[in-house]
Amino acid sequence: MNTSVFESYESEVRSYCRHFPTVFKKSVGSYFIDEEGTKYIDFFCGAGAVNYGHNNPEIKKKLIEYLENDGIIHALDMYTVPKREFIETFEEKVLKPKGLDYKIQFPGPTGTNANEAALKLARKVKGRRNVFALMGAFHGMTLGSLALTTDKASRRGAGVPLDNVTFIPAPYMFPELDTVAYMQRLLSDDHSGIEKPAALFIETIQAEGGIRVFDEEWLRRIRKFCDDNDILLVVDDVQVGCCRSGDFFSFERAGIKPDIVTMSKSIGGYGLPLAITLIKPELDIWKPGEHNGTFRGNQMAFVAAKAGLDYMLENKIENSVKAKSVIVKKFIEEEILPLDTRLEARGIGLIWGIDFEKFPVQGLADKVEAKCFERKMIIEGAGRKNSVVKLMPPLTISEEELLDGLKIIKESVKDILAQV
């Protein structure tokens, strides 16, 4: 393993490589393979960026063909064939059958950029600068979306005040407090000190916040709250969209329609950079070029994205996620939670967390993840004080691989519990 180049020349900001100290060369299906040929089962999935499996062969084929045919590669936001095909597929095969009607904006090809675009548009539409976001939220690292992101370490990096956002306690934080009534009071009380926001940003499942799944009734209540108060509801589906929760969009389970939806990560199909901001048609008051970027038109990503959607639909990934979710839930409940009464688990679809928060020592989740790596698994943490082991395998994982992975986690938890 030769990592000296990285140590000498790559910035200290590098992070995941410190947890997975090997040099990767290939990836296939549910596996990474390093340059020495060792295979690692992937329960991290690029934080949700390769939901349809690594190097999905159906998508790969399309990409090679496209390259061979000298398909246009870089086109800013000009009209291209791959973009048209992606839009058509997305609108006709995904949105329409779900009864959803959105226009598509292509911001720069990152999740944070999709959120920056959503922020700008929401503020423009409503003419208000304030935005509500939830404690526990993660929405990105550029200065606009960073202001909506809650973890101290990320915020500290800003170097400037992060204003124009009001943080609302997440419902799980103060169970005694009705958070919707709380927000309503902030607006109705002429002495709250809080400005009416342009939008309420939420993740329906806070991934970085610790795999916190908001219940459907609460989601419906915030949809109504937004309607009642002329506030836009923005759902950030960057991490938990693309079938991660069992439905293509994470908000479908609640039967709500957000005003704006942001997506990235797996929307690119093959792990290629792409991001979209979905906008209710009546809100699309952008002026031409008012938000732009050089890589809005990442054509290979359009090709892969379309192929990814086709793959997802043909293979009924939504259903398959729901089926696998049962397996994960059962395994955790029957095999892992019994290991210690202080363990907690939460999840939906194929995103699950095992929480060590109740243990008196910190850092146990980190240790479990390191143990998993020793057992050739890529898995990461999340949540307050990083106390949650986050399970996020590719959605295409086979049941056998899934169980293999779960067993690795179980064994690693056992190892660490033995040390406590």
Add this chain to the structure above:
Amino acid sequence: MNTSVFESYESEVRSYCRHFPTVFKKSVGSYFIDEEGTKYIDFFCGAGAVNYGHNNPEIKKKLIEYLENDGIIHALDMYTVPKREFIETFEEKVLKPKGLDYKIQFPGPTGTNANEAALKLARKVKGRRNVFALMGAFHGMTLGSLALTTDKASRRGAGVPLDNVTFIPAPYMFPELDTVAYMQRLLSDDHSGIEKPAALFIETIQAEGGIRVFDEEWLRRIRKFCDDNDILLVVDDVQVGCCRSGDFFSFERAGIKPDIVTMSKSIGGYGLPLAITLIKPELDIWKPGEHNGTFRGNQMAFVAAKAGLDYMLENKIENSVKAKSVIVKKFIEEEILPLDTRLEARGIGLIWGIDFEKFPVQGLADKVEAKCFERKMIIEGAGRKNSVVKLMPPLTISEEELLDGLKIIKESVKDILAQV
């Protein structure tokens, strides 16, 4: 031409497609090809993103091979073989021979992200929130870099105040004012009201500002100004780096070494999303993960980026740009400027502008660009009130193609002048 899908479903924010109303399918060398087979010579070059030509065959080959071999595609910031190879090539073959010593940060794969990272780091290193930027600057569209961007239309989209930046008049704006002495006075005068900045951000050639080339002596003076005042000099080489100016880095001609350099666009080699922030080693005080993003590790871009650097070096692109620059300059001076005394031209390397600012009517440059499109050329504008026709062909353009393009511009200018 079927663009109804875009009109129905793509957001109104789409922009360039309005100037080039056709659907592109392929791209090769210096040409776009639309779905009807029409070829367009490209004098826009993805705003500098495909300097080594569209679908450069040497790079294409590497990409196809990589895909076929199931090279790892998405890896966040884990160690990978392609990243190592890119870093090695960049450090050993590009930086070292130029006497430059930088660590490389991979922020999200867009120019604005590279600038957001530079901003955060500069503020962290110096513990100051203010930053100096030049009037006329463009540094990106996310909220941090947007605060450094000067054009009204972009800033208006922010929806929140854009603070923490002091704008310095560019030297060409007030020739009677010594801008370096001006900055020094802001700092030395205890009644200026201006806070000492963490950094001075500059483009050595303001592209969006209207192809404004800062002279070498001035660049050396601001390097000294920054040194004298403990301020970081950050050069944004997103648009004019990668040999656009004749040197790989646009600041080489002045013999200066910035503290931080940001690059994107053509660093991806093939038009694929990639961005880097180069940091003097002693400034690399990032904590792990303090700035992150899902697509920091766009492996195909690493493959193309390495191949792009190899191509650039083997084909001595720097020299070839300098040679072609002479052709452009001569053509403009001898064939275009004589058309009207009010025309002005500025440029360096293969970035040139023909400025219609002195004409009493606005919009002439836009009309010239539209005429060029009728003649099957892709070309865009820049500058104050968009008065500048911006010439930015691929650096690999042949002399014949270059002259073909220049002639199209000349004819289009003539057409428009005839209407004035």
Add this chain to the structure above:
Amino acid sequence: MNTSVFESYESEVRSYCRHFPTVFKKSVGSYFIDEEGTKYIDFFCGAGAVNYGHNNPEIKKKLIEYLENDGIIHALDMYTVPKREFIETFEEKVLKPKGLDYKIQFPGPTGTNANEAALKLARKVKGRRNVFALMGAFHGMTLGSLALTTDKASRRGAGVPLDNVTFIPAPYMFPELDTVAYMQRLLSDDHSGIEKPAALFIETIQAEGGIRVFDEEWLRRIRKFCDDNDILLVVDDVQVGCCRSGDFFSFERAGIKPDIVTMSKSIGGYGLPLAITLIKPELDIWKPGEHNGTFRGNQMAFVAAKAGLDYMLENKIENSVKAKSVIVKKFIEEEILPLDTRLEARGIGLIWGIDFEKFPVQGLADKVEAKCFERKMIIEGAGRKNSVVKLMPPLTISEEELLDGLKIIKESVKDILAQV
């Protein structure tokens, strides 16, 4: 009544004069007298600025003497005899006997200025920009203290974002929520998004917020919360200090010692402009002149302030307020609340509120106040949607006058209830 001069020449911003449309000429004891000789009993007391009665003869005498002897009038912050005498009296006779130890800052002579000074100092001491303030708070109208002030109408006037403050729900707003635990969670949770504040600002009795008296146990808990978390506790005693609550300082009843206390209004003794910021000695890290102002040294106010303190001590105003408080409480409970079950009352010392919030119609309190004015009483409203009639007579009011006033209120409430 000649008010045309005001209507022609005074700005539309004038406010109280619209509720009390006559021209006042004299004031004595508990009464205003207009230029036609009509007497009005004062239950407003300059919003707490003339606690020791209008034109208190003992103070008046000192002022006339001082003027006649050519005492120094304006002295910026130079040393003067009256300032020395005020400081000595305040320290020796007020603070020491109460076991309090504060240094005195003289900011500009207004409450908002005292709060601006407290804000600056707290931020300087702790090196943090954020400040916690309570929903329902009023701390002033200049931009620093306005950011801590919660009512929409005042905030709207700012014309710029009011940042650097986190508003905490007041305990009465969400009885189910433990507000101290809430604040602790904001700090302990590494994903709350909330920055640790330099200080927590409170009024122990929110006057403008609707006469909301915080209970002693809660005050002790926030004192402990601040200690535990290295946060300064700042008590704004501008309106409810100077014996209004029964003790000289409103926080005495809880046995706590704030880190910083701000006072104005009645500290000037005779209604003359004065403000002080009291600072625990170890926090007095001001540099000379770091906060200043032309009228820091309003010598006539020092003379009156000293005389006011002497008067207050000699006449045992604290005890007398407690005695009168019983009268007010009894009258309200026995004579006013029985008029309608929807009426609520709250108060302490000689600050009481009768709240019409539970009535389905708005504006009833305003109408009661107008009725009172018809009956020759000056009284004002407060609270959410101005639903509270605020009773704030001079502390020197005789029992007979007090009962006269209470009867006027009762009759006016009856009149308005008859119209509902």
Add this chain to the structure above:
Amino acid sequence: MNTSVFESYESEVRSYCRHFPTVFKKSVGSYFIDEEGTKYIDFFCGAGAVNYGHNNPEIKKKLIEYLENDGIIHALDMYTVPKREFIETFEEKVLKPKGLDYKIQFPGPTGTNANEAALKLARKVKGRRNVFALMGAFHGMTLGSLALTTDKASRRGAGVPLDNVTFIPAPYMFPELDTVAYMQRLLSDDHSGIEKPAALFIETIQAEGGIRVFDEEWLRRIRKFCDDNDILLVVDDVQVGCCRSGDFFSFERAGIKPDIVTMSKSIGGYGLPLAITLIKPELDIWKPGEHNGTFRGNQMAFVAAKAGLDYMLENKIENSVKAKSVIVKKFIEEEILPLDTRLEARGIGLIWGIDFEKFPVQGLADKVEAKCFERKMIIEGAGRKNSVVKLMPPLTISEEELLDGLKIIKESVKDILAQV
């Protein structure tokens, strides 16, 4: 001299007392008298707060009478007889004869409060948050006006970012730069990065900035600039109004009419706290109470202010200032400047500065002021690095006293020059 009380109990923020270490007891005419009976001639004049002399007997008489007659003392913003008389006098005898038409707002009784009110109103009228202010400016110490104040030491005290202001170089800073053309370019250039301001704030003579007198032509040009660009011109006449410059308003010499004028200091007539914001009638869009404060109605100050205006008019103070100005100018030019070629002087009316900036050592002005104090004169510094000795005697000073004072300064300058 007993100053131990101050040292023990007054905050370290105290400032002028450190330069004038004695305890003052009385003040009469042009003199302070300390408690040991020593007389000090006053060339500081409360930074412009006692222009009509200390304890002016005509005003004193009115105040004593008013107190004796139990005139109303504290009235918030209710209608009162003294306010009516002040307004009438000010409108009829001051504004009308000068062809000026303003409505009067009474903010809190300090200069900074008048500026906070002006800021709020300007932003409200124009619906813009940005404001232009000049480098070298001083507009106050509360957070709104502090953002317009330029000196580093004051700004550092804010503890939060001071935004929403663009600083314009003062004309004397870069003589080669046409500052009006500069501002016009900021607005006309669509790539300046500068937002159009609601207002331009100026002092026509920067006092704290170092006695910088803006020339009349420049003042007329900025009036036109504001008109041309729909920007309000706000003149802060807090320090240099009330005849200090020779005219009652400092802008009269240029024949311009600002949109808003702020005054404080000597407007109170006798050194009593008062401030006014003058507003062109068509701009008076305040809502009732939108800016308020407890001491808006400082009735004794109204009494003194009216008496002060009467005194000023009867004694033709404007003319007398112009006459005395000639004496000061002549003395400085003939007696002081010849002492050293590096000395500079600037001034108008009865505000003059002797500038030691050109000397290689700092701190000379401070030393001169200390020497003056030894010679029983109260005088202070101003300007960059405090290099300017500021001459600001009461406007009522006799010629003899004036010459006495000038001689003290001359002798003190000589003493210090002898040490250089």
